[in-house]
Amino acid sequence: MTANVVLQTDFGISDGAVSAMYGVAISVNPTLRIFDLTHDIPQYNIWEASYRLYQTISYWPEETVFVSVVDPGVGTDRRSIVVKTADNQYVVTPDNGTLTHIKAEIGLLEARIIDETVNRLPNSGESYTFHGRDVYAYTAARLASGVIGFEEIGPEISVDSITQLVKLEPSLEDGTLTGNIDILDVRFGNLWTNIDRRFFNQLDVRHGDSFEVIIQNDIRQVYKNIMTYGRSFADSHLGEPLLFINSLDKIGVAINQGSFANAYHIETGAKWKISIRKIQKIGYN
Structure with a gap:
């Protein structure tokens, strides 16, 4: 089966940021199929990023790898993680609340912190402001291509420890x-x-x-x-x-x-x- 990677950001498409993420992923595996969920998330709006993932993810095949980068805390000690959903899909994202709706509506089975000593674009170690390119796109492409398995992402963490936004229940x-x-x-x-x-x-x-x-x-x-x-x-x-x-x-x-x-x-x-x-x-x- 051809591997799918789906990208979501608040970057817009007026510069080369999204194209750079494409380039990193294709450099890992030229046969990857890469799609855009949206790059028009309002800047820093983690709530909307969380909902747009939930709105979309169920309509994609199993083992699709999603990358969501709405990351006002880039360069801080917030965690970079990959989760496996109850529908056997993956999301690569900062641990900042982006998974709120998926956890509540679909469910998360496992979660791992990205080990950047292994899963980081070579020669990018001194850059701390573009994890979407250097960590998330690179890790997603390696996971989707089978270069690494989910267990090789990094240390396992509790699903219950993942950051959640306040969400009112009806x-x-x-x-x-x-x-x-x-x-x-x-x-x-x-x-x-x-x-x-x-x-x-x-x-x-x-x-x-x-x-x-x-x-x-x-x-x-x-x-x-x-x-x-x-x-x-x-x-x-x-x-x-x-x-x-x-x-x-x-x-x-x-x-x-x-x-x-x-x-x-x-x-x-x-x-x-x-x-x-x-x-x-x-x-x-």
Whole structure:
């Protein structure tokens, strides 16, 4: 089977950083297949890096090796690690919270610290600011190519010791669902929550039902309105808000042909909370 390496960074593609990572990997094995998950993670945004990995990883074959480099702590004593997921894939990344969603939603079986005395690009030992090239791309290519096995990455560490970001779990109390805004559907401005469809169905929902939706940033309310639960965007009028099931089987919030995030200046992460309560059905003329 041809080996796959998938890259994610906050580097952008306006300079040669990503190309250098490609070059290092191909120098290890010219037959590697290298793909880009995204290089448009907002700078230093570990939360978004964590979610984009989770959004993507399940659709790739077993033994795919992912590299995620969103690393504001590069050059510090934060660990460089490789993990094996419950779906038999690998992620090479700094230990800074990037694995939060994968650990919670998929599961991690094993983890190892990268031994840089072995798994580091030759003649790069005096550089401490580009581990994406010198350590992560190099190690990922060696692992994907079979040059090293997982046991040769470096010392084993406990999966429980891996750094995790604060992550709110959905809850249901007195008929109100509470979760958080995990991520944006960036191009269209839809909100993706961490409330999955099965949990939402505990409210005894039907397409066309009406819901009160409240969005808060910590304790400040930024949005409150009534909207309809639709099968698709066509189930609402132009400019109207709606609830829907997104491509990860979780609740999304949208404006028909508009950006919900831009309209109400909504962002993502553990501080951004959403509450959903079923109310008497309303209709629009």
